[in-house]
Amino acid sequence: MRAARIVLAASLALVSATVLARVGDGPETLRGPADFAGIADPRQRSLALFAEMGKVIRSPRCLNCHPRTDSPTQGDAMTLHSPPVTRGPRGEGVTAMRCRTCHGDANVAFSGSEGSIPGDPHWHLAPREMAWQGRTLGQICRQMSDPSRNGGKSLAQLVEHNGEDHLVGWAWRPGPGRKPAPGTQALFGALTQAWVDSGAACPD
Amino acid sequence: MTTAFTLNGRKVAAASDADTPLLWVLRDELGLTGTKYGCGVAQCGACTVHVDGSTRRACVTPLGSVAGRAVTTIEGAAAAHGTPGRVARALQQAWTELDVPQCGFCQSGQIMAATVLVAAIADPSDADINAAMAGNICRCATYLRIRQGIRLAASRLREQR
Numbered sequence A: 001m002r003a004a005r006i007v008l009a010a011s012l013a014l015v016s017a018t019v020l021a022r023v024g025d026g027p028e029t030l031r032g033p034a035d036f037a038g039i040a041d042p043r044q045r046s047l048a049l050f051a052e053m054g055k056v057i058r059s060p061r062c063l064n065c066h067p068r069t070d071s072p073t074q075g076d077a078m079t080l081h082s083p084p085v086t087r088g089p090r091g092e093g094v095t096a097m098r099c100r101t102c103h104g105d106a107n108v109a110f111s112g113s114e115g116s117i118p119g120d121p122h123w124h125l126a127p128r129e130m131a132w133q134g135r136t137l138g139q140i141c142r143q144m145s146d147p148s149r150n151g152g153k154s155l156a157q158l159v160e161h162n163g164e165d166h167l168v169g170w171a172w173r174p175g176p177g178r179k180p181a182p183g184t185q186a187l188f189g190a191l192t193q194a195w196v197d198s199g200a201a202c203p204d
Numbered sequence B: 001m002t003t004a005f006t007l008n009g010r011k012v013a014a015a016s017d018a019d020t021p022l023l024w025v026l027r028d029e030l031g032l033t034g035t036k037y038g039c040g041v042a043q044c045g046a047c048t049v050h051v052d053g054s055t056r057r058a059c060v061t062p063l064g065s066v067a068g069r070a071v072t073t074i075e076g077a078a079a080a081h082g083t084p085g086r087v088a089r090a091l092q093q094a095w096t097e098l099d100v101p102q103c104g105f106c107q108s109g110q111i112m113a114a115t116v117l118v119a120a121i122a123d124p125s126d127a128d129i130n131a132a133m134a135g136n137i138c139r140c141a142t143y144l145r146i147r148q149g150i151r152l153a154a155s156r157l158r159e160q161r
Helices: A002-022 A042-057 A137-145 A155-164 A166-172 A185-197 B022-029 B082-097 B107-120 B126-133 B143-159
Strands: B003-007 B010-014 B048-051 B054-057 B070-072
Touching (some): A042 A137, A042 A185, A137 A155, A166 A185, B048 B107, B054 B107, B082 B107, B107 B126, B107 B143
Parallel strands (some): B003 B070
Antiparallel strands (some): B048 B054, B048 B070
């Protein structure tokens, strides 16, 4: 009986730890390009750099608006967006229910409760071809590198986008109640540059 | 420091701080209580107004963000110029005929959202209505009558063309 209790307690502890690890407990730190300089083989260095970029790419702050369906998710647990919204023809919602019906130019703290509603002048959903949820890091890498699926960007423009785009930068200033993406946008841009410089290799 | 904007066709200057939610300004400073406080977190749609002709949740709209812009509330919807006014009047007529509201608390937000919908889509399908109105919750569950009201108003507006 005592052994059974110990097993039960251990199981519950394991389940709790797993749940805690899954709910918004992503990597806290982001290494910079210098941390990968010691990898002599350019392809291996490039793969390692993209894996590090993946810590940002797979942050809920990014994934929530790169859904594989026509509706975004929200929060660290990436639950379906509430209220229910659909992408519409341009990823900006539908008539009378645009993203901008609720999301303004900047984050707005709620007046009567904790938390905030996120905002950016260009708040919108990523196009269908840029769906990241449910994709492997290799699939995401190939999409990001493909001008026919990345908004027509060259690799140089991709570096600029990751490092300087205002909406991308929201991931590091998400407002009260949200955990930022790891590192900084500048570091993410530097990692992207180093990844491009090393051959822009993608994981299998 | 005041924030100047157009409210229901009239120039106004609000004295509240720029980060005050527009909903507070409308109700408490300017005395227009037709726009309702439901959830305060952009989840229910009761506070829907129009800003430059588009739907906007007033509870998460800082006053400063509407400086120089045109805000329409339920009090001014039917008097608005052009298509929005015609649509709002048709919707209010249909709402009355069909007894759409039950408790009525959410209905100003419903009509404000429906006005933008019908002004843009003359013959909205059920899918159009569901998608456009998904953010406007009715605790009395009058959704079927809301849909009927939108269809009735839209059909009358088409007949008038």
